[in-house]
Amino acid sequence: MSGDEASPLLSSARKGKGNDRDPRGSGESTPLLSNTSATPGYDGDVAEPEVDQASIQSRHSHAPSTHSTKKKARRWPSFIAMGILGCVAIAIIILAFIVPDAVQEYAQQAAVIEPTSLSIDSITTDGVRARIQANFRLDGSRVKNDYVRRIGKASTWVANQLGSEKAEIDVYVPDYANILLGSAVIPPLVVSIRDGVTTHFDFVADIRPGNADGMRMIANDWLDGRLDKLLLNGKTDLSLKSGVIPLGTHAISETLLFEANKIPAIPKYNITRFNVEDGPLKGSMLVDMSLVAFNEYPIELNIPELAFEIMVPGCANTDPFIVIAEASTGEIHVKPLTDVSANIYGVINKLPDTFTRVCPDSSSSPLDMLLKQYMHGEPATLFVRGSSRPDGDTPKWIADILASVTVPVPFPGRTFDGLIRDFSLTDVHFTLPDPFADPNDPAASPKVSGNILVTASIPSEMNFGINVTRVRATADVLYRNKKMGELNLRKWQHANSTRTEGEGSDGPSLKIQSRIIEAPLEITDSDVFSDVVQALLFGNKPIQLDVQALVDVKVETSLGELILKEVPAEGKIPVKPLPKGAIGNIDPKVGSIRVVDSSTDSITLQALVNITNPTPYTAHVPFVNVHLVANGSVLGDGTIQNVEIETGNNTNLLVTAKWNPTDGGPQSRKIGRDLISQYLSGFNTSITVKPHLNSIPGQPLLCRALSRFNATFTVPHLSLPGDPSGENSHFIRDATFHFLSSTATFTLVSPLQFNTLYLDFVNATALYNHSEPVGRILYDLPFAAPPGISHTPRLPVEWSIGSVGYDAVRNAIGGKLKLDAHAIVDARLGNWKETFWYQGKGIGATVRLT
Incomplete structure (x- = not known):
């Protein structure tokens, strides 16, 4: 055939x-x-x-x-x-x-x-x-x-x-x-x-x-x-x-x-219900689940109730499977070309010793290995076999076939990365290391005491009683994503837990409390530890130490005491600082800008800046110079001198900044060019202020401490003419297209109040609906953008005839529409020249016939 x-x-x-x-x-x-x-x-x-x-x-x-x-x-x-x-x-x-x-x-x-x-x-x-x-x-x-x-x-x-x-x-x-x-x-x-x-x-x-x-x-x-x-x-x-x-x-x-x-494949299925609860008899649990699959064939039959054994692998591949549960299915009605639903009911009795006993030459049991797979989101493979004690109504030939075949069933895992909602350490007490202790002595490490409070989410399908009695963990302590040390909780700590039912769509949770006393904090990176000390000295709010831990938990259930190993947990430990400034809350705002010097590779600006001092202290700053850093490259430096810092708002502080990314090489220049381009295009940009070894002349020790500290700020919006709020980042305010003459003029807004910016070359494309080209402008004659609002000369437009964008412009003659603009421009400010790209969205465009 x-x-x-x-x-x-x-x-x-x-x-x-x-x-x-x-x-x-x-x-x-x-x-x-x-x-x-x-x-x-x-x-x-x-x-x-x-x-x-x-x-x-x-x-x-x-x-x-x-x-x-x-x-x-x-x-x-x-x-x-x-x-x-x-x-x-x-x-x-x-x-x-x-x-x-x-x-x-x-x-x-x-x-x-x-x-x-x-x-x-x-x-x-x-x-x-x-x-x-x-x-x-x-x-x-x-x-x-x-x-x-x-x-x-x-x-x-x-x-x-x-x-x-x-x-x-x-x-x-x-x-x-x-x-x-x-x-x-x-x-x-x-x-x-x-x-x-x-x-x-x-x-x-x-x-x-x-x-x-x-x-x-x-x-x-x-x-x-x-x-x-x-x-x-x-x-x-x-x-x-x-x-x-x-x-x-x-x-x-x-x-x-x-x-x-x-050859037909084993059908895929979708679990629609999965619930585990305590059984009526002590030491048992009931499992109730439903699954659905689609029958793609014109086949119809009724499958009677059947019984199965649920098994898991043993310690070694040669070990026999371990039976952990018995399951049965209700009657299944299979209809052609439609969904097929199956209800499965299982009973878990006391877990076999072979399932909970630690394997030879290992620290894990088959239960540990199964839970590890499941909690890390990996399919936990179970094995299903027809029951050796089938229901009396099951025909013998069906029972013989089912009992002779063992089918691996990948049970979908569930990542427990979000299991821990909150992890906090309150009433924190630090014990500083003994300076006379031997380096290998535990007394040479700082110690931490406090109350651990953990709120853990309980999967909605776990409706059985659970009580946490002990916890232990090895935790990495990080500050700003850098590992500072390890918190040693390798000994079991007493704990207690309380189950709380969720409200609304929130599922149930388990609150776990434990008290740790003088747990050693082993410092692994002295530089990061210095950063923490500096933050305690110079910050204005509690700093957050991040904790990433693998926690072992002893729990009591109706099946007995179980140990859940290596449950991932993340949390924060707040540490109160000394009451001094909070750099992150300075909230700088830039007012007027003036160019005071320029060369072909650098430009020096002076700006009036408003800042907020959130501390209760005032300060006189005779001179401070910091590096301006982005993506690890130094792009320039900023200087303030003879400035009085008051509490609260401080306005019109004179700041001098020199933009000179070329000192760092071609890569730094590219980073600086992209940073300015993103800023001009209205993107959220940030820059890092980093003190250096000569930030305060004559203060080498203070500079060394400051040089290990940096702060990142969002680049503030400039105040543009006609926009007193300073929130409008469009440097191209609007455009006018002249259809018959194939030209366009643009309204430009310059943040400079004392200097004229020149545009030597423009290569721009106008887009309709974000992606449909309207036309292209290629112009290589210089024109000026003076302070405030100005208009460009008529720039030639090469229409994208036949495109959707061109049709939109043609249909809008005598009216307006919104366009996007992508451009590459050569700009000149004094002696300084640079090439930038610009992306503007939602620019109002007027279309005229002539």
Whole structure:
């Protein structure tokens, strides 16, 4: 048989008939049940359906469901039935004529079988009774050889129709010692064999499974990704007749080959409910979950209640699986081309010692390894096997199949990065190190005492009692994302916890309290520690030390005492500083700017600056010079001298700044150019103020301390003419386009009050709706932008004729519209020259005809 007919169950999906749910089409490797994107998951995500797998290995990585195991076990009879239906129909044609070779070739190429429905009428003690509905026809246009097509059409026209007697078909697997996969009893059939005439089949077939051990071997090879092909051989003795004319009994043997990419995959599923709660008996928990998958096939059946064992790996790969729970499914109703829902109920009794005992040559138990995978968001692989004690109503043949196959089930993990809502250390007390202690003595490290308060989120599916009794941790202490040291809490600390139910959409939480006394703080970076000391001296608010910890927690549950290891936790430790200034709250605002000096590579500016002193102190600053830094490059320096700093607002402080990024090389110049370009374009930009070893002449020790401290500020907005609030960052205020003359003029706003800026070159593009080009301006004649508001000369515009932007401008003649502008300009201020880029959005543009 051809490749198309070798998988009759899937032919309709391949031709795009009977299922329009997936516009991408469905290949023959489409699973019987796949995930549907319309079903919400229990974690809020929506799983994407997969319709075309490339290999058995890729399917092995898909998440199977519990009910998919037993469903998989009984899908082979469905394949047998539909495959045999095709074999019978073609065999009737092949054996009926005087010219068997040509007719055989014609039948193989012209036969079209379209299954429309497959439903399980009932499950019997030795198999299933299936109702099969399908369409069969011969399509001569599929035959490429003209001679074969003519002979076949003539022969089938003469014969008109053929019939077969009741037949029993056995299906074998040659590659597995020719084991019997199953048998099917097919009732008498009559098929029309004239070209283009469709025969509708609707019959009931009794299907019995074959060798259970052989089916187990095939299933295990399939699950392990070793099944690259599956060869099936169907055999029967078929009695034929044409009308009332008997054609004798013929031994029929047909072979179907399923390639790896055409063998159905384990269906993907989506967990829609998952809940764990204390059981009615002490030492037990109940698990209640629901999952949904999508049935992409015209198959209908009712799956009875089934029982399973849930297992986890042992310490070593050679160890037997550990049974940790028993589960059962409710009755599952499978309908064609729709979502299939399954309810699963599980019971976890006292955990086995082999599950909680530490493995040899390791510090973790199988429970620890499972929880570590789950809490780090990785799929925690469970194994599902049919129960050795099935329900009494389960037919033995189903129980034997399910109990012989173990299916790995990747249970979706859940990242616990957000498990800890708050982590704080209050009533902090620092003990400074003993200066006379030996460097290896713990007394040489500073110590921390305080109350730990942790608020942890409890996943909504965990509805069982839990009490934290002890905690321990190894925590990294950071300041401004730099590790300062390690807080040693390796000894178990007493703790207690209180569960609090959430309000509204907030889930439940667990408040954990513990008291630590003189826990050693091992300093690992003296420079960062110096930064902390400086912040305590110069800050005006409590500094925050970040803590990143892996916490071990002892908890009491109905299953006993468990240890959750390496739970990630993040938090902050506030430390009160001395009551001195807060650099971060200075909030500078720039007023007027004047150019006092310039060269080809640098420019010196003087500006009047307003700042806020949030401390209760005042200061006289005779001279302070700091570096201006961005992205690690020094771009210039700023100086204040003979300045009186008062409490509260300080206005019109004279600050001198020299912009000279070229001293740092080409990279620094590029960083400075980009910084100014971003600022002119209205981006949020920041610059770092960093003292250096000569910030205050004659004070080397103070400078050394200050040089380890820096502060980053958002570059303040400049006050522009016509915008007293200083919030409008558009240096291009508006534009006027002259359509017929293909020119444009722009209104420019300069923040300089005493100096004229010259633009020597302009390469600009106007955009409509952020991306549609309107036109391009290329202008290389210098023009001035004096202080305040000014207008450019008429700049030539090269229209983007035929574009959406051009049409928008043409339609706006006599009106206005909003445009964006991208430009590269050469600017000159005194002797200083630089090239900048500019991106402006929402510029009001007036369009005139002339």
